[in-house]
Amino acid sequence: MKKILVFQSDFGLLDGAVAAMYGVALEVDIDLKIYDLTHDITPYNTWEASYRLFQAATYWPEGTVFVSVVDPGVGTDRKSLVALTKKGHFIVTPDNGTLTHIKNYVGITEVREIEESRHRRADSQYSYTFHGRDVYAFTGAKLASGKIRFEETGEKLCVDDIIELELSEVTITENSIKGCIDILDVRFGSLWTNIKREDFAKIGFKYGDRIEVIIKNGPTLVYNNRVTYGKSFGDVYVSEPVIYVNSLYRMALAINQGNFAKAYSIGTGRHWTIEFKKVD
Numbered sequence: 001m002k003k004i005l006v007f008q009s010d011f012g013l014l015d016g017a018v019a020a021m022y023g024v025a026l027e028v029d030i031d032l033k034i035y036d037l038t039h040d041i042t043p044y045n046t047w048e049a050s051y052r053l054f055q056a057a058t059y060w061p062e063g064t065v066f067v068s069v070v071d072p073g074v075g076t077d078r079k080s081l082v083a084l085t086k087k088g089h090f091i092v093t094p095d096n097g098t099l100t101h102i103k104n105y106v107g108i109t110e111v112r113e114i115e116e117s118r119h120r121r122a123d124s125q126y127s128y129t130f131h132g133r134d135v136y137a138f139t140g141a142k143l144a145s146g147k148i149r150f151e152e153t154g155e156k157l158c159v160d161d162i163i164e165l166e167l168s169e170v171t172i173t174e175n176s177i178k179g180c181i182d183i184l185d186v187r188f189g190s191l192w193t194n195i196k197r198e199d200f201a202k203i204g205f206k207y208g209d210r211i212e213v214i215i216k217n218g219p220t221l222v223y224n225n226r227v228t229y230g231k232s233f234g235d236v237y238v239s240e241p242v243i244y245v246n247s248l249y250r251m252a253l254a255i256n257q258g259n260f261a262k263a264y265s266i267g268t269g270r271h272w273t274i275e276f277k278k279v280d
Contacts, residue, residue, distance in 0.1 A: 003144040004061060008037040008052060009069040009132060010044065017130070021067070021137040024121060028138065029145035037066065040186075044072040046097045047165055047269075051183045053091065054101035055248060062088035067132070067140040068098050075128030080114040080135055081162065082143065082153045090150065092140040094131075097165040104167060108159050114139055115154035168270045170195050177203055178275040181215075181268045185252070189259030191215075191266060193274050195251040203278065205229055211243060212277040213253065215266060223264050226279060227253065243276070251276070 005025055011017040018039050025032055037056050041048050049070035057066055071094045079095035086107035091099065092114070102108060116135055119142065124134035142148045168180040179195040205211060207229055215223040228236050229243040233256040236242045241260065246252040253274070254260055266272065 004064040005032050005034045005140055005144040006037050006060065006064060006066045008041065008049065008066065009039045010041040011039050013039055020133045024133050024137045025141035028141035032141060032145055041070050044070065046070050048183065049098045050100040050165060054105055057089050057102065058087050058106060060089065065090040065092065065140045065144040067136045068093040069132035069136050070098060071131060074131050080116060080131065081111055082114060082150065083111045084109045084150060090143055092136045095163050097163050099162055100165040103164065111157050111159050111162055113154045113157055119153060168194055170199055172199060172202060175203065176275055176277040178273060180270050181266065181272040181274055183268050184261050188254065189261035190252050190254035191260055192246055192252050193250055197245045197249045197251065200251045207231055210279055212279050214275040216273050218271045222266060
């Protein structure tokens with residue numbers, strides 16, 4: 001049975017880049033099953049690429065091959081990798097931090113450096129700016145189609161040596177928990193934090209509680225209010241904020257049928273901190 005090939009990139013769909021990757025993969029094997037994770041990663045944002053892989057990859061069948069191309073260092077001496085996760089998925093990507101969340105929250109069993117002299121489209125050696133098409137889509141398609149084995153992609157590397165982005169720590173006190181806003185639920189503007197549900201529960205918060213929320217951008221206070229902790233958005237009135245557990249079992253903040261990020265001009269990253277405190 002053919003394996004599945006899933007593409008992710010920051011290319012968008014306004015030109016032919018993604019279609020070219022599809023074409024290369026189908027040229028390798030016309031019967032491949034090809035899907036898209038997303039092509040709307042913010043340009044050059046390796047953090048976002050890493051998070052979206054974590055958000056989606058584990059829900060695909062074992063053996064699925066992901067090709068993730070967010071590659072601001074394309075054509076430089078950065079390595080090209082294939083990683084095998086503990087869930088049995090393969091990820092083809094540059095060594096630029098894109099594997100951070102998968103490594104820390106899913107686990108990586110083995111990683112290999114793509115031997116580009118063997119796994120590159122013929123007659124593409126004079127172009128150094130589209131490895132997504134010439135190396136990654138090509139190698140991913142050969143792996144998914146079974147034309148090469150994982151062990152044939154290249155030299156085995158130490159998992160601990162791959163490049164990682166810095167993850168923020170979560171701070172827990174007797175009556176509060178503080179983390180950061182990792183990413184947005186983009187279309188709806190909800191804030192997804194790095195605070196795990198089980199850590200949040202340690203403070204003793206219960207559904208229906210009114211919890212103080214403090215959001216800062218560095219030292220600057222951006223939002224401070226009391227918000228209901230609900231099971232779903234319907235636990236508050238339309239246009240009211242709600243704290244909830246998102247689909248990745250992290251704590252999140254939303255406005256019911258609104259856009260929290262736009263309403264308060266909130267961004268993401270380690271400097272965007274969020275704290276949940278018990279109300280006396």
